[in-house]
C-alpha cells in the first residue's frame with residue numbers, strides 16, 4: 001500500500017459510503033492486492049466503468065484511496081493505478097497476557113508506529129487492565145485519529161467481543177468491547193489471541209499460500225487456530241482450537257484445568273517448569289533449561305524432545321481430523337524449536353495417514369512474537385474497512401487479478 005499524508009482539509013469517510021456493497025467490493029480488491037487501474041476493478045467486480053469511476057472518485061476525495069502512478073499500457077494511454085492510503089489513519093492493537101498488557105499503534109498496512117508494554121505485578125483484575133488500555137489509547141490518540149482497536153486475549157470470546165471465559169485471567173462474562181466503546185467511542189474488536197495470530201500468519205506470514213492450515217502456538221499454554229477453506233473456524237461459542245485441553249493421557253499429570261493428562265500439561269511452559277522442578281537445574285528456569293540444551297546437556301534435551309513428542313501426538317490428531325495443507329508452529333517456545341521440531345515432525349508424520357503425511361508441510365510461523373499484535377491490528381483495520389474479519393482472500397480472486405494483469 002501507498003503512504004500519503006492526509007491533507008488538512010480531507011473529508012472523513014461517511015458510514016453510508018463504507019456500508020455500500022459496491023464500495024466494499026472496490027475497497028476489498030485494493031486492500032487485498034497490489035495497486036490496480038480502474039479498468040481492472042471494473043472487470044473483476046463486473047461493475048460498469050461509470051460506477052467504478054463514481055466510487056473511486058468519492059474514495060479519493062475522502063483520502064481513503066490514492067492514485068499511485070501508472071501501470072502497463074495495453075494499447076492506449078497508460079492507466080493510473082489505485083491503492084489504499086496507508087496513512088488515512090491508525091489502529092491500536094492490544095494483547096492481554098497473564099502478567100502484562102502489550103499494545104501497538106499501526107498504519108493501515110500494519111507498519112508499526114509506536115508500542116508499549118506494561119507489566120502487572122499481581123493477578124490482573126479487569127479495572128487494572130482497562131486503565132492500562134485507556135492510557136495507551138490516550139497516548140496513541142496524540143499522533144492522530146485512532147480508527148479502531150483490536151484486542152487479543154486467551155479464552156472463549158463471543159462474536160460481539162465479550163470474554164465468555166479466560167482461564168489465564170480467571171475472568172468470565174466480561175463485555176470488553178462494549179465497556180471500551182462506551183468510554184472511547186472507538187470501535188473495538190476482541191478475539192481469541194491465537195485466532196488473531198493465525199489471521200496474521202494467514203494474511204501476511206507463513207500461511208499466506210494456504211487455504212487450509214493449522215496454526216499451533218506453544219508457550220505458557222498450547223492453542224491452535226483452524227483456517228478451514230480460507231475461513232477461520234471459531235466454533236459455536238468462539239472456543240474452537242482450544243487444543244491445550246484435549247486428553248493425551250488420562251493417567252498423565254494434573255493440568256491447570258483440573259483434568260489429567262491434557263496436551264498443555266505435557267507440552268507447554270507449564271510442562272517444562274514441572275519437569276525442571278524434578279531435576280537439579282540451577283536456576284530452575286526455562287531460560288536455563290534452554291541454554292543447557294544448547295550446550296548439549298542430555299537431560300535438558302530429553303525434556304524438549306518429550307515436549308516435541310507430546311505436541312506431535314496432539315497435532316497428529318488434528319491433522320487426521322482436518323486434513324490441512326500445512327501446520328504452522330508459533331508462540332514463545334518457537335525459539336527452542338530446534339530442540340523439539342525434529343521429534344514433533346516424526347510423531348506427526350509417522351502417525352498420520354500416509355497420503356496426508358506425504359503432502360503435509362510443517363513449518364515455522366514467520367511473523368515472530370509481533371504476529372500477536374499484527375493480528376489484532378488486522379482485525380481493527382478490517383472492521384474499519386467493513387471487510388469480513390475471518391476470511392482470507394480466496395486464491396481464485398488473486399488468480400483473477402493476475403490473469404487480468406497479464
Ligand SMILES: [Zn+2]
Nearest residue numbers: 245255257262
Ligand atoms: Zn487441561
